[in-house]
Amino acid sequence: MTRRLILPAVLLIGLAGCSSTTSDDDATSAETTTATEQTVEQETCAGFYEGTGTPLAERATNARAALSGGEVVDAATYTEINALEQRITELGRDAPEEMVTLLEEVNAPFTEAVATVNESRTAEVPEGEEPAFPDLTQIDVTASETAQGELETVCADAGYGD
Numbered sequence: 001m002t003r004r005l006i007l008p009a010v011l012l013i014g015l016a017g018c019s020s021t022t023s024d025d026d027a028t029s030a031e032t033t034t035a036t037e038q039t040v041e042q043e044t045c046a047g048f049y050e051g052t053g054t055p056l057a058e059r060a061t062n063a064r065a066a067l068s069g070g071e072v073v074d075a076a077t078y079t080e081i082n083a084l085e086q087r088i089t090e091l092g093r094d095a096p097e098e099m100v101t102l103l104e105e106v107n108a109p110f111t112e113a114v115a116t117v118n119e120s121r122t123a124e125v126p127e128g129e130e131p132a133f134p135d136l137t138q139i140d141v142t143a144s145e146t147a148q149g150e151l152e153t154v155c156a157d158a159g160y161g162d
Contacts, residue, residue, distance in 0.1 A: 041095075041159075060088070074133050
C-alpha cells in the first residue's frame with residue numbers, strides 16, 4: 001500500500017521540479033513570441049495570399065477573368081463568385097483601415113455580381129419559369145485588379161513575405 005502512494009508522490013515532485021521557470025526561460029519565451037508574432041497587416045496579407053485551399057488572391061484573379069470572359073452564366077458557375085465575395089468581406093472585418101478600403105475595391109466586382117444575381121432572382125417571371133441568369137460581363141473588373149496590385153505593395157511594405 002505504501003509503495004502505491006510513494007510512486008505517485010515521487011512523480012509529482014519530479015514533474016514540479018521540471019515545470020518551474022526561471023527568468024532565462026521567460027526571456028527566451030518573450031523573444032520567441034515577439035519573433036513569431038505578426039502584425040495585423042501581415043495577418044491580413046497572409047489571409048489573402050495564403051490560407052487553406054486556393055488563396056483568395058488567386059481566386060480573385062480567376063473570378064475576375066471568369067466575369068469578364070463571360071464564363072459565369074448559371075448558378076453553378078456563380079457559386080465561386082458568391083463564396084469569394086463572402087470570404088473577402090470576412091477578411092476585411094479585422095483588417096486595418098487602409099487595407100479594408102483596398103479589400104473592398106478588390107471585392108467590388110464580386111459584390112456587384114452578388115447584388116445583380118440576387119436582384120434577378122427576385123424579378124417577376126411567368127409562373128413555372130425560372131428567372132433568367134443575368135449577364136455579368138458588363139461588370140468592370142479593372143479597378144479590382146489595380147486594388148489587388150496596391151494591396152500587394154501594402155503587404156510588402158508591412159513586411160509580409162520577408
